Amino acid sequence: MSTAGQRVKEVRKRRGLSQRELADASGVSLSTIRKLEQGERETARLETLRKLAHTLRVPTMRLAHGRNPEDPDAGTVDRWEAVRNALERPPVVLGLDDEVPTVSGVRAALRETEPLFSGDQFAALAVLLPxxxxxxxxxxxxxxxxRVRLLQLAGWLMVQTRQFGAAETALERALDDAADRMEGAATVNTLCWLLLRQGELGKAYDLAVKWADETEPRMSRATPAELSTWGWMLLRVSAAAVRNSQPGEAEDALRYATAAAIALGREYAPENDFLRTFGPTTVKLKAAENAGVIDRPDMVLRIAERVPVFSLKPTSNNRNRHLLDVADAYAKTGNCADAFEKLEQIKAGSPEWLPNQRYARDVLGRVIGGRRTLTTEMRTMADAVGLPL
Structure with a gap:
């Protein structure tokens, strides 16, 4: 755990203040600030920390103790605690006077809530979902x-926000209740993503291969829903393989996914399900992602030229991930201006999505690495993605 002095120094630099400027603005002596930051003093009186915190525009407790203040969730109430409780604890038994929920009522409420999932409205979902x-x-x-549909969405949201234990609970419950192979595959698609984010590459690969085999359709009479389901399983196979140093398997899976996309001929969302949107554009996005994984920024940029990214919704997570891949490729090839422009584009469209992406912090780190001075826009972006300066 970092000391109070380290936290003061990190936030001060992030705000672009010198030690003397902080001393003048806060009324705390320059000597005290120096001793804190140099570790000569482990902490300071609460009143001193309050003055510093007020000047630095952070809660006092961020400087006094706790997690690193540059953690985007530090010093705030855990917004997902109520969601985790709702997933992991049995519901309260209703009394005789309670209004009993109905299937039609819950379905209507879910239908009204779905745009919040597709629009990355995390703050609203934290309140409405429990x-x-x-x-x-x-x-x-x-x-x-x-219930299965709601658990699928809740599991996806928990993966998105790195609540991995809750994600696994939701997705396993959804899979247990799946009525058929297609409904099960929709859940497994997100389960594979969860395993990838946890670094469980072998498990993700084996699970995706199993379900790709089980959902492979007869191409001559495959329905769009079947092609979409199979295509996504192949993309998960490819993603796991490329990360696990299995380039041949990754290329094969991507080639079959391309065949499914060509057979569809367009981007298709079964029953308007944004989680399962699949088609030629989705495959290109994932091909660019694979190129980024193997550190081929030149290939990422070539593929990006063929992606009609502006035809996708600004809150599309596949679109946003692609823009991060492009930003990373620009940064690696020395084009920091275009890299930063892509970050700004994501921030404008999905301001609640961006802070959950550690990848964004890595990209911004490359963009500003070695710069002696930062623009106001760069500091604002660092705040948005939680990058210590």
């Missing part, structure tokens, strides 16, 4: 289908 999960659980067997 009661919705409890209502869905209270439906019993007749509410199976709406």
């Amino acid at each position: 009661p919705l999960l409890r209502d869905a659980e209270a439906l019993g067997p007749e509410g199976r289908s709406v």
Whole structure:
């Protein structure tokens, strides 16, 4: 755990202040600030830290103790605690006077909430999701289908926000209740993503291969939904393989996914399900991602030239991940201006998505690395992605 002095120094530099400027603005002596930052004093009186915190525009407790203040979630109430509780604890038994949820009512509420998932409205979901999960659980067997859909979305959200334990709980429950192979595959798609984010490459690969085999359609009469499902399983196979130094398997899986996309001929979302949107553009996005994984920025930029990224929704996570790949490629090839422009583009479209992306911090680090002075826009971006300066 960092000391109070280290936290003061990190936030001070992030704000672009010298030690003397901080002393003048806060009323704390320059000598005290120097001793704190140099480790000669382990901490300071709470009143001193309050003055520094007020000047640095952070809560006092960020300087006094706790996690690194540059952690984007530090010093804030854990917004996902209520969601985790709703997923992991049985619902409260309803009393005789309680209004009992209905399948039609919960389905309508879920339908109204889905745009918040596709639009990365995390703050709103943190409030609305817990009661919705409890209502869905209270439906019993007749509410199976709406409950599975809600658990799929909740699992995706928990992966997105790095709540991996809660994600696994939601997705395993959704998979247990899946009515058929297609519904199960929709859940497994996110399960594979969870395993990839956890670094469980072998497990992700084996699971994706298993379900790719089980969902492979007869191409001559495959439905769009079947092609989309199979295509996504192949993309997960490719993603796991390329990260696990299996280039041949990665290329093979991507080639089959391309065949599925060509057969579709367009971007297709089964039942308007944004999680399963698949087609030629999606495959190109994932091909660029693979190129980034193997450190081929030149290939990323070549593929990006053929991607109609502006046809995708600004909050599309596949689009945003692609823009990060492009930004990273620009940064690696020395084009920091265009790299920063891509970060700004993501921030404008998905301001709640960006802080959850450690990749964005890596990219911004490359953009500003070695610079002696930072622009106001760069400091603002560092705040947005949680990058210590």
